[in-house]
Amino acid sequence: MGVTYMLTILGVTMITVFTYFIMSGRLSSFTALTIIPLIFAIIGGFITSVDEMMLDGVKLVATSAVFLLFALLFFGIMIDAGMFDPLIKKILKTVKGDPLKVAIGTAVLTLLVALDGDGTTTFIIVISSMLPLYKRLNMNPLVLATISMLAFSVVCGVTPWGGPGIRALSVLGLNQTDFFVPLIPTLIGGSIWVIFVSFILGKMERKRLGVIDLKESAATHDESLEEVAFGHDESIKRPQLIWINLILTIIVMAVLISGLVQPAILFLIAAVVAMLINYPTLAQQKDRIKDHGGNALLVLLVVFAGGAFTGILSGTKMVDSIASNLVSIIPDSWGAFFPIIVGLVSIPFTFVMSNDAFYFGVVPIFASTAQAYGIEPIEIVRTVVLTQSAHFLLPLVPATILLTGMLKLNIAEYVRFTLKWSVLTCIVLISLAWLTGAIMTG
Template identity: 50%
Template sequence: MFLSILGFLMIATFMYLIMSKRLSAMIALILIPVVFALIGGFSSDLGNLMLSGVKSIAPTGVMLVFGILYFGIMIDAGLFDPVVDKTLKAVKGDPVKIVVGTAVLALLVSLDGDGSTTYMIVIAAMLPLYRRLGMNPLILTAVTMLSSGVMNIIPWGGPTARVMSALHLDASQVFTPVIPCMITAVLWVVFVAYILGKKERKRLGHSHESLSKEEEIASFRIAATLEVPEYKRPKLLWVNFTLTAALIVSLVMNILPIPVLFMIAFALAMMINYPNLEEQKERMSAHAGNALSVAGMVFAAGIFTGILTGTKMVDAMAGTLVAMIPDALGPHMPIFTAIISMPFTFFMSNDAFYFGILPLITKATAAYGIEAGDMARASLLGQPVHLLSPLVPSTYLLVGLAGVNFGDHQRFTLKWAIGTTIVMLITALVIGIIAF
């Protein structure tokens, strides 16, 4: 019980400090778990616990560093300029179309099942457009994450594979019945994008219907002031496109480990676009700050998870939460599981929830005649909220690329993420894929 209380207090303290902006996320991820580990009497093992967590997350850190550098080079070279320019002409400066377009792009790119890849592609393509028009980047991160949260349920995305493995089920029992829920969630995300776009249109003080030719010209003039012509490589557009397409295909096919793929792609991109050593140094310096901040955050998160897991706090928390479930909820456990999957996967990793808690509550609810498939499907519905967790490395990539504060992103996105889960839950109940 002591470890459980300590774990909950640690997470609550961490969330309070970063959401109230009393500490940065990176500092809090390092210091808060250290303090609580010392309180718990783990001083002798502290170094090993921290190092173990850092080692476990090292491949992710490497991937993010070189992923940021690679897409930074592609932005510098102008790979996404045609997309931005054509989009700007098509939407005519209308924030509604831009935000809805962001949602559609993120939903399509998320089909590869990798959140980090989705964030890098969508942010690289859309952030320049948001900047040109003075739009709130929090809308970009929110809509992108909501889209990724829905598509993260696909079998190759991670959570569904964990559920099938933990409960010994196949895709036809877990994923296929959830497809209608995903469809309604997709419609919800597009609707949210429309709402946010309408608010942004109002904030910017112009309407789509009244946008004049002069305003369109002004938009392009603003765009021109943000360009860095000397670093553009328009003649290498198709070479860069081919290289990026090859990278994405290799990521999907898992030809090599993802960190290695990004390292190779970065080296090739740098040699092709900036063969001069001085130019390479300049481009590296231009993106080093962003890469360092994201990598630092990820390695700091490794310390947090290393201590949380190594001290067995997460196991104690899981046991406490399961013990708190009253018998009266037994017949309604699928609904309860869908709801608690939001905070559970927020405060702990997917592995801890799906391999630790889910099998326990599934076994307990079998006495009420509830099938494992119902519990499996219900447990997936909290994934849109899960991605807001400080324990998800790709989230730091998202906020780092967009240049927004982690706590601001959480506050802005949370209600819409909860709404996504509720929409999926209502759909699941209506079509009867989880027991009522």
């Protein structure tokens, strides 16, 4: 019993110190995930075996890292080739001067672009595309910020190549297809919810502003919108291949859902095929890899370091000790509802913590605790990723800083306006996952 409590204290202290250094910005995620657990493992007397623990953790996340690398490359190529461009142009032309249509168009555009899985890329495309229209109609930029954030949080959280999912799945060694397929109804329902929220906000803006006639100087306006939406570099666009790229994407998603091929190998093949179709020369391929390689490398560094962190957390039995003590303080009658409890607790957790701190440090404890109640760890992963809309309120999130910066918003004003819709979105997604069986209760 004494050893268990000592390991619990050591583990909780390690996670607290790790969280502090991450949240304060004193250490990068990559550095903190490596150095801090190493120091605590040495303090705990595990100096002779800590390298093996870290290596076991790295091996655990290797498959997920491969999957992430090639999924990001595949969707990056699809965006580079312009697969979404006709849809963006159609949305811009359809919404015209109606604030309600503009708000719904923002939601639809973000839901599709968010398949890239990168918040920075998504917000750059969406804000650049829609902001001129919002300014022209005198619409509230907070509406643009709220809709785009909610839409991205739904797609980013539920898709297995999004940041939250890949972190949790990699450190627990779980399968991407097993995670994603049961959440597809939640993804669809969540997308409908975001469109509904955009309808409400758009209707409020229509009531305030009315419908504005944009026929005057429309050609110039459309041209300026397309310029900021798609940029000046047309050399990498492949409009003649749009249908081939679309069919390839549909096939890849169908195979992913079917589980016929391991996700990592599926996206390896998909990325290579997409590259050969769109950029057949060696020089073109090098340019595309160079363009996407920087972001992918940063993510992979964090994933591998997170594996080392989790290897120490598991190898030293810290996670088991924390979980056993957590079980002892939760009433037995609450055990069957543990996934729901985790979901609700995750709302404030993800708001005040970085994704690295939460998914690498806290989620393994939740997963280990759940097993004591006969609940599979993958259900916990499906639950915790549904609270990303709370996380994107955090002023320390780079994508949030970019979003508010591009719109020149005061962060306090942004949080006040978005908080209600953010919390409601978390609750709706958790409810949808429970109703569709993605997360179970006794």
